[in-house]
Amino acid sequence: MKVLLTGSAGFVGSHLTERLLEEGHRVIGVDNYISGQRRNTELFSGHANFSFMEADVSRGIPAFADQPAGKLDWVLHFASPASPPHYQQNQIETLMVGAQGTQNALELARSQGASFMLASTSEVYGDPHVHPQPESYWGHVNPNGLRSCYDEAKRYAEAITFAYQRTYGLDTRVIRIFNTYGPRMRADDGRVVTNLVHQALRGEALTVYGDGSQTRSFQYVSDLVEGVVRLMDVSSPGSDLHGPVNLGNPDEYSVLEFATVIRELLGERLRIEFHPLPQDDPMQRRPDITRARALLSWEPGVPLREGLRRMINDLQAGPGLRDQVRGNHIAAGAD
Ligand code: NAD
Ligand code: UDP
Numbered sequence: 001m002k003v004l005l006t007g008s009a010g011f012v013g014s015h016l017t018e019r020l021l022e023e024g025h026r027v028i029g030v031d032n033y034i035s036g037q038r039r040n041t042e043l044f045s046g047h048a049n050f051s052f053m054e055a056d057v058s059r060g061i062p063a064f065a066d067q068p069a070g071k072l073d074w075v076l077h078f079a080s081p082a083s084p085p086h087y088q089q090n091q092i093e094t095l096m097v098g099a100q101g102t103q104n105a106l107e108l109a110r111s112q113g114a115s116f117m118l119a120s121t122s123e124v125y126g127d128p129h130v131h132p133q134p135e136s137y138w139g140h141v142n143p144n145g146l147r148s149c150y151d152e153a154k155r156y157a158e159a160i161t162f163a164y165q166r167t168y169g170l171d172t173r174v175i176r177i178f179n180t181y182g183p184r185m186r187a188d189d190g191r192v193v194t195n196l197v198h199q200a201l202r203g204e205a206l207t208v209y210g211d212g213s214q215t216r217s218f219q220y221v222s223d224l225v226e227g228v229v230r231l232m233d234v235s236s237p238g239s240d241l242h243g244p245v246n247l248g249n250p251d252e253y254s255v256l257e258f259a260t261v262i263r264e265l266l267g268e269r270l271r272i273e274f275h276p277l278p279q280d281d282p283m284q285r286r287p288d289i290t291r292a293r294a295l296l297s298w299e300p301g302v303p304l305r306e307g308l309r310r311m312i313n314d315l316q317a318g319p320g321l322r323d324q325v326r327g328n329h330i331a332a333g334a335d
Contacts, residue, residue: 098153
């Protein structure tokens with residue numbers, strides 16, 4: 001298949017590119033590097049089935065404007081800053097890529113007769129009052145707070161995706177991704193997994209926001225990619241393929257418990273430092289994955305400690321960090 005993937009230079013985008021290339025598909029990556037990394041493009045630059053366009057999808061995907069229909073089988077729209085520090089530093093760009101960027105990607109799919117997938121997020125549930133969160137829950141979102149540029153952009157992105165499906169009969173899929181981690185996240189990404197892993201590797205105090213009682217459910221990236229690929233493949237007659245699908249690991253940890261796991265893996269003596277809780281920080285988050293289980297026969301297979309070990313091993317293998325991590329070893333605990 002020929003797949004156009006926006007956000008290909010990002011953390012998730014790079015893993016998805018790798019998997020699609022492994023399966024023999026052609027991948028056309030598009031990214032403007034607002035939160036991605038050039039080295040994620042360079043990973044595939046020699047691959048015969050990979051090509052790349054540096055472009056802001058909010059402004060359009062120009063190379064395809066006059067291409068004949070049928071050139072693409074899929075448009076996967078994964079472009080968007082995703083970490084709270086990144087999207088809060090780029091609020092307007094985040095709104096634009098969720099709004100205009102999504103419409104441009106939908107138009108491309110429509111003109112090509114391609115199927116379309118939107119990478120939505122558990123943030124559409126906001127600070128949820130229903131726990132765990134099923135896809136049927138409408139959410140509890142502050143429409144103008146610090147997180148609104150991301151949450152509302154993704155909610156709009158879902159709305160316009162469904163509008164294209166209803167209006168034009170476009171073949172669409174929507175995934176709601178819950179906190180995902182793994183190799184190739186930017187060191188300055190700012191999310192809790194990267195912050196704490198890098199702090200621990202440097203022997204610094206672990207920053208816990210608030211009292212650490214808020215919860216998250218952490219999914220290793222290969223589990224997410226498996227879910228994406230299954231959703232692209234599924235064609236069960238009669239099943240509702242267009243409805244949103246939660247993809248996340250239901251194992252729930254408080255942030256303080258998560259810090260404890262990091263200490264167990266990287267050093268019991270690491271200090272924990274408490275910082276103020278950011279505005280509108282969701283207090284609990286855990287996916288109800290009943291729908292993904294039924295539709296895709298999918299569930300996450302990588303437990304937290306195992307995923308963290310893989311991520312840490314990858315960082316330690318990198319040339320830049322080796323010197324900084326002297327003396328810190330991954331504990332050989334069992335999951
Ligand atoms: P990321 O920041 O690593 O990757 C996003 C990529 O999109 C980056 O390479 C960035 O440069 C690119 N991008 C952003 N705006 C663009 C634009 N206008 N034009 C072209 N490229 C643009 O983030 P990620 O964690 O890999 O997230 C990927 C997708 O998955 C995002 O849509 C995000 O909302 C969604 N998601 C991720 C998570 C997670 O935990 N990682 C959770 C929920 C949803
Ligand atoms: N967090 C933390 N320390 C950090 C970074 C984040 O305690 O250094 C908390 C954050 O306040 C939130 C949780 O960890 O409660 C997950 O944050 P992240 O930014 O990873 O993703 P979110 O799910 O909030 O989008």
